[in-house]
Amino acid sequence: MNSREQILSDIRILKIDNSELPAIPQFEYEADIIESFKTSITTNKGEIISEEALMDLLESGEFVNVYSASESYSKHSNFGLPEDPHELKNLDLAIIEGDFGVGENGAIWLDDSKLGHRVLPFITEHLVIVVDKTTLVPNMHEAYKRIGQAHSGFGVFIAGPSKTADIEQSLVIGAHGAKSLRVLLV
Amino acid sequence: MNHPVQAAKFLEDKSNAKWHDETLWFVRDKRDLSSKSIPEWEKLRELASGIKDNVLSNLDSYLVEFEKNATKNGIKIHWAKDAEEHNQIVLSILEEKDCKAIVKSKSILTEECHLNLYLEENGVEVVDTDLGERIVQFLNQPPSHIVLPAIHLKKEHISEIFHEKLQTEKGNNDPYYLTQAARKHLREKFLAAKVAITGVNFGVAETGEFVVCTNEGNADMGVHLADTHIACMGIEKLIPKREHLGVFLRLLARSATGQSITNYNSHFRSPSEGKEIHIILLDNGRTKQLGREKFRNSLKCIRCGACMNTCPIYRRSGGYSYGSVVPGPIGSILSPGIDLKKHSTLPFASTLCGSCSDVCPVKINIHEQLYEWRQEITKAQSSINAKSIAMKIANGIFSTPFAYKISGQIMRGSLKILPESVTYSNLNTWGKERDLPELPKQSFKDWYKNKGNE
Amino acid sequence: MSINKKVGLFIPCYVDQFYPNVAISTLELLQKLGCNVSYPMNQTCCGQPMANAGYERDTVATTQHFLDTFESFDYIVCPSGSCVHHVRDHAPCIEGKETFQKDIQHKVYELTEFITDILKITDIKGTYPHRVGFHSSCHGQRGLRLASSSELNQPVFNKAKQLLAKFEGLEWVELSRKDECCGFGGTFAVTEEALSVQMGKDRLQDHISKDAEIIIGGDMSCIMHLSGIASRNKQAIKFKHIAEVLNEAII
Numbered sequence: 097m098n099s100r101e102q103i104l105s106d107i108r109i110l111k112i113d114n115s116e117l118p119a120i121p122q123f124e125y126e127a128d129i130i131e132s133f134k135t136s137i138t139t140n141k142g143e144i145i146s147e148e149a150l151m152d153l154l155e156s157g158e159f160v161n162v163y164s165a166s167e168s169y170s171k172h173s174n175f176g177l178p179e180d181p182h183e184l185k186n187l188d189l190a191i192i193e194g195d196f197g198v199g200e201n202g203a204i205w206l207d208d209s210k211l212g213h214r215v216l217p218f219i220t221e222h223l224v225i226v227v228d229k230t231t232l233v234p235n236m237h238e239a240y241k242r243i244g245q246a247h248s249g250f251g252v253f254i255a256g257p258s259k260t261a262d263i264e265q266s267l268v269i270g271a272h273g274a275k276s277l278r279v280l281l282v
Numbered sequence: 283m284n285h286p287v288q289a290a291k292f293l294e295d296k297s298n299a300k301w302h303d304e305t306l307w308f309v310r311d312k313r314d315l316s317s318k319s320i321p322e323w324e325k326l327r328e329l330a331s332g333i334k335d336n337v338l339s340n341l342d343s344y345l346v347e348f349e350k351n352a353t354k355n356g357i358k359i360h361w362a363k364d365a366e367e368h369n370q371i372v373l374s375i376l377e378e379k380d381c382k383a384i385v386k387s388k389s390i391l392t393e394e395c396h397l398n399l400y401l402e403e404n405g406v407e408v409v410d411t412d413l414g415e416r417i418v419q420f421l422n423q424p425p426s427h428i429v430l431p432a433i434h435l436k437k438e439h440i441s442e443i444f445h446e447k448l449q450t451e452k453g454n455n456d457p458y459y460l461t462q463a464a465r466k467h468l469r470e471k472f473l474a475a476k477v478a479i480t481g482v483n484f485g486v487a488e489t490g491e492f493v494v495c496t497n498e499g500n501a502d503m504g505v506h507l508a509d510t511h512i513a514c515m516g517i518e519k520l521i522p523k524r525e526h527l528g529v530f531l532r533l534l535a536r537s538a539t540g541q542s543i544t545n546y547n548s549h550f551r552s553p554s555e556g557k558e559i560h561i562i563l564l565d566n567g568r569t570k571q572l573g574r575e576k577f578r579n580s581l582k583c584i585r586c587g588a589c590m591n592t593c594p595i596y597r598r599s600g601g602y603s604y605g606s607v608v609p610g611p612i613g614s615i616l617s618p619g620i621d622l623k624k625h626s627t628l629p630f631a632s633t634l635c636g637s638c639s640d641v642c643p644v645k646i647n648i649h650e651q652l653y654e655w656r657q658e659i660t661k662a663q664s665s666i667n668a669k670s671i672a673m674k675i676a677n678g679i680f681s682t683p684f685a686y687k688i689s690g691q692i693m694r695g696s697l698k699i700l701p702e703s704v705t706y707s708n709l710n711t712w713g714k715e716r717d718l719p720e721l722p723k724q725s726f727k728d729w730y731k732n733k734g735n736e
Numbered sequence: 737m738s739i740n741k742k743v744g745l746f747i748p749c750y751v752d753q754f755y756p757n758v759a760i761s762t763l764e765l766l767q768k769l770g771c772n773v774s775y776p777m778n779q780t781c782c783g784q785p786m787a788n789a790g791y792e793r794d795t796v797a798t799t800q801h802f803l804d805t806f807e808s809f810d811y812i813v814c815p816s817g818s819c820v821h822h823v824r825d826h827a828p829c830i831e832g833k834e835t836f837q838k839d840i841q842h843k844v845y846e847l848t849e850f851i852t853d854i855l856k857i858t859d860i861k862g863t864y865p866h867r868v869g870f871h872s873s874c875h876g877q878r879g880l881r882l883a884s885s886s887e888l889n890q891p892v893f894n895k896a897k898q899l900l901a902k903f904e905g906l907e908w909v910e911l912s913r914k915d916e917c918c919g920f921g922g923t924f925a926v927t928e929e930a931l932s933v934q935m936g937k938d939r940l941q942d943h944i945s946k947d948a949e950i951i952i953g954g955d956m957s958c959i960m961h962l963s964g965i966a967s968r969n970k971q972a973i974k975f976k977h978i979a980e981v982l983n984e985a986i987i
């Protein structure tokens with residue numbers, strides 16, 4: 097018997113009585129979704145940014161290599177999407193459009209269709225995600241309803257910048273991934 | 283491994299022990315705050331527990347469903363009955379790719395399999411990329427906590443290691459500075475690695491996808507730059523449907539650190555073009571534990587670490603005192619199933635206070651299982667050892683009122699006549715740092731009788 | 737509860753031997769509250785120390801004896817959450833007598849829950865001009881749910897503290913860690929001596945740093961451990977069992 101058969105038969109032989117799968121009820125929510133989304137992003141050490149502030153930032157020259165996956169900011173994009181994702185290592189700023197956001201925790205859903213390269217939102221030094229206010233959902237249950245059965249090879253909820261507290265529990269922003277997350281609500 | 287001995291050693295450094303206790307209590311506090319901001323928290327725990335019960339009662343069919351869907355998505359599934367086979371599978375993939383250096387994000391499962399050692403012995407360089415894990419790897423230590431691997435170390439110590447390994451400034455203990463040094467060092471590793479290994483937080487049977495959660499983003503940096511992604515997954519990590527992720531992701535980070543969600547929650551469903559994803563499904567004692575009815579639901583664990591942070595023993599004895607891959611309360615109910623003899627002191631390293639069971643997001647009755655393991659361990663130990671005989675005598679005494687009365691009188695009598703030096707000698711463990719209660723003139727039973735009751 | 741119901745007083749062995757005043761207070765308190773209480777002289781130990789040490793199977797005779805001793809009572813009341821928890825939830829099943837055992841198990845109550853849940857007394861009047869810390873013993877709190885636990889998202893309650901709520905002059909201290917274990921844990925106190933003592937010291941410090949004069953608890957085992965440490969370290973804090981406090985208040 098190979099290991100697959102062995103494992104499956106070791107389980108089957110136990111004949112465990114079926115325990116019913118519980119249904120997930122509809123949970124109430126009261127909070128203003130936009131407000132709680134904003135608070136969540138801030139708590140996660142991200143920043144909510146206005147359109148003007150973003151423009152100022154883009155024009156400040158602070159970011160040398162900028163790539164925008166969002167049409168709206170393509171004129172600020174000066175970095176073509178390379179064939180080899182490793183070349184993204186010199187990217188200073190990526191601008192991506194999020195699919196939707198989650199009020200209770202600030203998580204923003206991105207998938208293959210938005211990314212170009214999967215590594216993009218992680219390898220860039222700084223990250224801006226544009227989220228349409230009307231797409232916000234209150235909690236993770238609604239989030240998965242929204243994703244539904246959509247098929248994407250890769251999808252990620254990003255809720256803040258890369259961070260760690262592995263040294264004496266002191267919070268440090270910018271571990272391996274993006275050192276900052278700015279969210280523009282439109 | 284003997285927990286009491288290790289715990290006493292840990293407590294010798296009083297200020298360090300106090301720091302460890304307070305730091306983890308602070309994490310538990312954050313978890314409390316976060317969980318209390320969700321009105322349906324207890325309902326979510328119930329749901330999570332119920333979903334996992336369903337998984338464990340149909341594990342074979344979910345595994346087959348998961349395999350079918352993942353394969354359809356272009357993922358290669360492997361099955362490993364034990365650690366050895368698991369490690370061999372990893373190595374064979376590496377050999378096929380002619381890969382001599384890998385990056386690996388946090389995975390308790392690979393610790394369980396001692397994968398690093400195995401790969402290193404076979405000439406492969408393994409770089410743990412979670413900052414805490416990289417730190418303990420530099421020291422050749424295992425993680426001391428499943429979520430906070432380097433929680434037993436102070437920044438001065440970390441600064442010293444970094445100075446030696448990464449040439450950081452001597453004496454610069456600033457966590458930001460040290461983290462940036464690690465970032466630079468690990469970037470090079472990420473950019474160079476052809477194969478990346480990750481653990482798995484959840485596997486979804488319905489879609490064949492799996493989810494990996496991190497705050498640092500190290501798992502994603504590794505796998506998206508590498509050509510091959512190997513995901514090592516215990517067979518119990520499955521959940522039936524995508525919608526169930528909503529329940530578990532709401533619970534996981536809040537229980538672990540008090541965050542509402544980890545900053546990166548990646549869903550892998552199929553490899554991007556030209557790349558490969560492999561999943562290794564590991565048993566390694568899990569089907570055995572599944573067969574132990576009393577201990578079955580220990581397999582519901584989602585490795586949040588909350589039971590460690592809340593445990594008054596863990597906080598005061600440190601992860602290493604347990605001598606097991608998974609320390610703390612959950613470790614103490616998993617480890618005896620793997621090696622009863624080696625881990626026989628662990629179920630006794632508890633007051634059965636029950637805090638772990640109340641904190642656990644999937645409602646594992648941890649403290650009740652500790653109690654049950656105690657029963658198993660004493661059975662397995664030779665029935666003629668001293669403690670067992672004492673218990674038999676005690677049972678004889680307590681089942682006969684007369685004998686109980688006599689022994690009580692002797693006990694109180696002897697405490698009265700023995701000199702303090704004997705009562706509080708080193709032989710008397712109770713009395714080492716505690717006084718005994720003042721002895722009453724008569725027992726309640728005597729008082730009651732003297733009042734004319736019989 | 738009808739006055740005719742018979743209440744059997746179940747006194748843990750160490751309370752019988754070391755803390756007769758707690759047993760006397762429990763007896764008098766129940767009598768003052770109108771119960772028909774008696775103490776079956778044949779009782780011994782419930783078997784908990786052995787079971788928690790991993791020898792539950794060796795307590796069959798002890799358990800059998802417990803059931804025989806208390807068979808004739810309508811209620812069995814005990815001033816220890818820990819012993820009640822054992823009898824109710826851990827005592828080994830006596831083969832052939834499962835229903836008989838279940839019936840008796842359902843009649844066993846910890847003192848404060850008996851007063852609040854069966855006698856339906858929500859509070860008792862009294863005067864107690866002291867700063868007091870409450871020690872929640874884990875087996876009562878999380879085992880019997882005599883109080884809410886800080887880990888759970890549930891309304892806060894505490895059956896013992898509730899009984900003292902109307903006491904004049906009583907001032908509760910707010911602990912930093914509301915319900916952390918004191919480290920007694922039965923054989924744990926000896927097998928893991930270093931940890932046990934450290935936990936006890938930490939628990940005491942929480943009360944002392946909040947200026948508590950007295951610690952009230954519902955389980956003398958924890959109190960024996962805490963007071964033993966306090967006495968060794970010449971800490972002046974005093975200890976009382978809730979039965980003593982309630983009994984002194986009712987004239």
Ligand code: SF4
Pocket residue numbers: 537582583584585586587588589590612638641642643644645646648
């Ligand atoms: S046993 Fe429960 S609390 Fe402990 S790590 Fe597992 S899921 Fe978390």
